[in-house]
Amino acid sequence: MSAAKSSTGTGTIATADAEPYRGRFAPSPTGPLHFGSLIAAVGSYLEARVHRGTWSLRIENVDRTREVPGAADLIIRALAALGFEWDGPIVYQSDRTAAYLTALDRLASAGLVYACSCSRTEIEARLQGVPSTGDDMRYPGTCRSGPRHPERALATRFRVPPGSVRFVDDLLGEVSQDVAAEVGDFVVRRRDGYVAYQLAVVLDDAALGITHVVRGADLLDNTPRQILLQRALGLPVPRYAHLPLAVDAAGAKLSKSAQSVPVDPSRASALLWEALDFLKQSPPDFLATAPLADVWTWAFGHWDLSRLRGQTRGVAPAGPT
Numbered sequence: 001m002s003a004a005k006s007s008t009g010t011g012t013i014a015t016a017d018a019e020p021y022r023g024r025f026a027p028s029p030t031g032p033l034h035f036g037s038l039i040a041a042v043g044s045y046l047e048a049r050v051h052r053g054t055w056s057l058r059i060e061n062v063d064r065t066r067e068v069p070g071a072a073d074l075i076i077r078a079l080a081a082l083g084f085e086w087d088g089p090i091v092y093q094s095d096r097t098a099a100y101l102t103a104l105d106r107l108a109s110a111g112l113v114y115a116c117s118c119s120r121t122e123i124e125a126r127l128q129g130v131p132s133t134g135d136d137m138r139y140p141g142t143c144r145s146g147p148r149h150p151e152r153a154l155a156t157r158f159r160v161p162p163g164s165v166r167f168v169d170d171l172l173g174e175v176s177q178d179v180a181a182e183v184g185d186f187v188v189r190r191r192d193g194y195v196a197y198q199l200a201v202v203l204d205d206a207a208l209g210i211t212h213v214v215r216g217a218d219l220l221d222n223t224p225r226q227i228l229l230q231r232a233l234g235l236p237v238p239r240y241a242h243l244p245l246a247v248d249a250a251g252a253k254l255s256k257s258a259q260s261v262p263v264d265p266s267r268a269s270a271l272l273w274e275a276l277d278f279l280k281q282s283p284p285d286f287l288a289t290a291p292l293a294d295v296w297t298w299a300f301g302h303w304d305l306s307r308l309r310g311q312t313r314g315v316a317p318a319g320p321t
């Protein structure tokens with residue numbers, strides 16, 4: 001995975017595109033809204049609004065095993081209390097299973113996926129001594145010509161073509177990843193039957209006609225996999241802008257516990273101010289205690305995504321959010 005500042009990525013941000021702008025915010029209901037997801041909400045919302053585009057809200061609950069009961073409603077209520085206005089009905093991935101399975105059938109008919117019986121332990125054993133990158137263990141392709149243990153519950157893996165996947169991120173410039181070498185054939189349907197996140201996101205973005213994805217840099221290394229799936233399914237590739245990751249004052253990634261601190265919508269103006277400050281918009285101090293509508297009005301008039309160009313990290317507010 002490599003990202004480098006590149007001149008090829010500049011000049012596109014403030015340009016009015018001919019096609020209508022369609023953005024989205026897609027939180028996972030694994031807990032209440034926290035500062036990291038608020039950043040993605042504010043960034044994607046303002047970018048959509050200043051382009052006179054639409055902004056959809058999608059609840060990414062394809063992984064029902066990680067969904068926390070009530071979390072989706074908490075997130076939706078917090079967004080409403082903070083003054084966000086989404087277009088169209090809220091989309092729940094849990095309602096989209098039929099579309100996901102249709103796409104899986106298409107991939108299977110094209111010979112682009114295969115069944116895999118490998119357990120995590122078996123993959124680890126085969127990779128012994130081979131360094132793994134990030135959270136995802138590279139899959140060595142064991143079952144490419146047929147599952148080793150067809151009697152087991154089988155996962156479905158996407159047959160990754162060799163070579164680097166490149167795209168130009170609107171903030172980070174040219175990004176490239178050799179998915180075959182770094183990740184290997186990745187899971188599109190899990191052994192427990194759930195469709196994998198990567199496939200769901202790609203199909204949802206296409207179904208909503210999303211033209212621009214603005215989201216946190218923690219998802220940057222997912223993008224090349226998603227682009228491979230878009231290509232395989234003949235879907236348009238949206239533009240991507242990955243916002244800086246929230247870190248603490250010492251520069252360390254926020255701990256799981258700090259990441260999961262819910263934002264307090266009762267201090268809406270201060271929260272929105274903190275998000276705008278994190279996003280390098282330099283909001284004037286008085287706005288932190290101004291009426292919420294005034295903060296939004298200022299944000300609509302001053303939002304400039306390009307202030308974040310080349311930034312992969314930003315310091316989260318130390319106090320309660």
Ligand SMILES: [Zn+2]
Nearest residue numbers: 116117118143
């Ligand atoms: Zn396998």
